[in-house]
Amino acid sequence: MTNRVRLAGTILIVSAAAGLGLATPASAAHHSATAPSGKLVTSRVISLGRILANAKGHTLYMFGKDTAGKSHCGHTCQMYWPPLRSASKPRAGTDVKQRHLARTPSHQVTYFGHPLYYFSGDTGKSHNGEGMSAFGAKWFVVSTNGTAIKPAAAGGGGTPSPPPYPYLPLAPSR
16 A cells, blocks of 8 residues: 555656656656767666666666567656667676667667666665556566566565556646
């Protein structure tokens, strides 16, 4: 229940900020202009293990609906799950395999063929989107081996997933 309340609050704040023309995590920290030198994909350790992150430690996710280097996260989905994009070949950091980093034709960074995303509900180095069901599939943090890290269900039942996006009205577009 607390995840749902936290997520609803995050989306409400993001929607309000977007309506006022303020920067949101998706537009500011994550969806910034692509770097000409190639984005750094590195790793860090969380309670689930070693995961992929950007140079600032922001968590990277994979979408269960994506297939072999092709994103199935459309425009509305990308408002909440901004893709990691790079103007040139991305660079590998600690424990990341350079040969498995690539880009799609739209410059989205992939790892082992999985398109990579941020979650607009994350702040700093959080991983609030882990295991969430949204836009027709689950979202997971990515291991340095290119696989989804799926947390074990706690107490047999685990935490219930929040309702799929969008469940709050979006801010009007400009």
